[in-house]
Amino acid sequence: MASGTVHIIGAGLAGLSAAVSLVDSGGDVVVHELARHAGGRCRSYFEPALGLNIDNGNHLLLSANDAALSFLETIGSKGKLAGPNEAKFAFADLTSGESWTLHPNEGPIPWWIFVKDRRVPGTRPLDYLSMLRLLKPGADESLDKIIDCSGILYERLSRPLFLAALNTEPREASALLASAILRKTLARGGRACHPLIASEGLGSAFIDPALSYLDRNGAKVCFMHQLRRIEIAGDRAQSLDFSDDSIELAPGDDVVLAVPAAVARLLVPGLQGPGRFRAIVNAHFKVAPPDGFPRLLGIVNGTAEWLFAYPDRISATISAADRFIETAREELAEAIWSDIAKLIGAERAMPPWHIVKERRATFAALPEENAKRPGPKTRLSNLYLAGDWTATGLPATIEGAICSGKTAASLVLAKSRQGLNGKGRRRTP
Numbered sequence: 289m290a291s292g293t294v295h296i297i298g299a300g301l302a303g304l305s306a307a308v309s310l311v312d313s314g315g316d317v318v319v320h321e322l323a324r325h326a327g328g329r330c331r332s333y334f335e336p337a338l339g340l341n342i343d344n345g346n347h348l349l350l351s352a353n354d355a356a357l358s359f360l361e362t363i364g365s366k367g368k369l370a371g372p373n374e375a376k377f378a379f380a381d382l383t384s385g386e387s388w389t390l391h392p393n394e395g396p397i398p399w400w401i402f403v404k405d406r407r408v409p410g411t412r413p414l415d416y417l418s419m420l421r422l423l424k425p426g427a428d429e430s431l432d433k434i435i436d437c438s439g440i441l442y443e444r445l446s447r448p449l450f451l452a453a454l455n456t457e458p459r460e461a462s463a464l465l466a467s468a469i470l471r472k473t474l475a476r477g478g479r480a481c482h483p484l485i486a487s488e489g490l491g492s493a494f495i496d497p498a499l500s501y502l503d504r505n506g507a508k509v510c511f512m513h514q515l516r517r518i519e520i521a522g523d524r525a526q527s528l529d530f531s532d533d534s535i536e537l538a539p540g541d542d543v544v545l546a547v548p549a550a551v552a553r554l555l556v557p558g559l560q561g562p563g564r565f566r567a568i569v570n571a572h573f574k575v576a577p578p579d580g581f582p583r584l585l586g587i588v589n590g591t592a593e594w595l596f597a598y599p600d601r602i603s604a605t606i607s608a609a610d611r612f613i614e615t616a617r618e619e620l621a622e623a624i625w626s627d628i629a630k631l632i633g634a635e636r637a638m639p640p641w642h643i644v645k646e647r648r649a650t651f652a653a654l655p656e657e658n659a660k661r662p663g664p665k666t667r668l669s670n671l672y673l674a675g676d677w678t679a680t681g682l683p684a685t686i687e688g689a690i691c692s693g694k695t696a697a698s699l700v701l702a703k704s705r706q707g708l709n710g711k712g713r714r715r716t717p
């Protein structure tokens with residue numbers, strides 16, 4: 289149990305994961321969140337333009353995401369992730385008109401590459417050997433220095449996989465992070481690659497159950513409580529200044545700062561962290577997918593790379609979408625819809641649509657940005673960092689965010705086991 293109160297700043301998944309781990313050990317936990325809602329970059333909301341509840345962005349998880357699955361198990365919502373009980377990914381190439389299903393076998397010996405209708409059409413088993421080069425991590429460099437970033441295997445498998453996971457054009461992306469993805473997923477076999485989607489929304493799978501769990505376990509969550517400044521004395525954070533009050537930290541109190549990189553760098557002088565980001569654009573179309581339309585469809589040579597089919601809409605994702613940030617929404621919606629119309633085989637007028645542009649969706653997973661990610665400890669003995677941008681060894685993902693929160697919580701607990709005591713006092717100026 290933590291010896292004092294643990295103040296967690298930010299109720300995104302990193303902050304919620306830290307809070308869940310800490311209440312599990314019986315500590316006093318207070319979460320402070322700037323917004324009126326929790327979830328940060330992983331949230332659901334009602335969109336009046338569509339009259340539907342949507343997610344800020346389509347999120348894909350894989351069965352390899354052990355930390356995320358264990359978080360859901362703890363908060364009681366593992367059943368909210370749905371997907372096939374095998375690694376099957378439908379793809380369509382809009383230029384050639386081909387469609388196929390990538391179907392790695394469950395075990396770690398990849399015999400699927402020898403089976404024509406399980407591998408990518410137009411590739412030979414030998415082509416896949418090139419991926420082995422990625423399994424040996426060396427000094428970090430861009431992916432194009434390690435594997436050939438051209439050809440059919442790249443366009444139809446490596447690029448879609450790494451673009452989705454890294455949110456950065458793969459040829460310039462960190463080979464270390466690409467290696468981490470490959471080792472955690474395909475290299476472990478199909479059983480690590482079952483696709484999982486929060487079909488009733490991210491809020492009902494991750495956020496609402498986490499908030500209920502925290503409430504049941506005595507944690508307090510303060511919304512619209514923006515941390516503005518951390519007062520420092522010597523090697524300790526001394527007080528937390530919020531918009532209209534401040535909290536003095538007693539000797540046993542700790543702080544987990546689980547805010548985005550840019551905010552953390554403003555709050556902690558001298559903190560190093562990624563300073564370049566990449567956008568994600570999501571387009572939501574209010575149309576029921578036709579019967580048999582895949583739940584998840586990878587698109588090659590289209591405007592978007594992935595389509596997610598929900599009962600009441602089809603949603604498209606464009607990763608590393610900075611080139612579209614200034615594009616008019618209508619123009620973007622029409623381009624994406626024209627691809628969808630081809631796929632669903634209908635010349636149909638565009639249904640009601642909504643575009644969500646997340647400018648700073650994740651840090652740019654470039655070697656130089658990856659090198660700037662700080663670990664969870666800071667120079668302050670009672671201040672820890674969490675967030676998908678910290679040095680988790682993973683790209684900026686749900687899994688990374690949840691791991692970072694767990695790590696920060698375990699450091700707080702390890703320190704308190706060494707015997708500090710005390711309680712925080714709250715004062716209003």
Ligand SMILES: Cc1cc2nc3c(=O)[nH]c(=O)nc-3n(C[C@H](O)[C@H](O)[C@H](O)COP(=O)(O)OP(=O)(O)OC[C@H]3O[C@@H](n4cnc5c(N)ncnc54)[C@H](O)[C@@H]3O)c2cc1C
Binds near residue numbers: 347648677
């Ligand atoms: C469109 C999109 C699609 C994505 N797709 C996927 C996917 O398919 N699979 C996947 O695994 N991941 C995906 N991700 C990444 C995933 O959403 C993030 O990695 C994860 O949500 C980050 O969580 P976090 O807690 O680190 O940060 P955040 O979610 O950014 O949480 C930080 C919290 O801190 C709060 N805050 C900020 N400043 C202050 C302050 N001063 N005081 C108090 N609170 C503050 C914020 O309001 C926020 O709630 C996607 C992200 C986006 C944006």
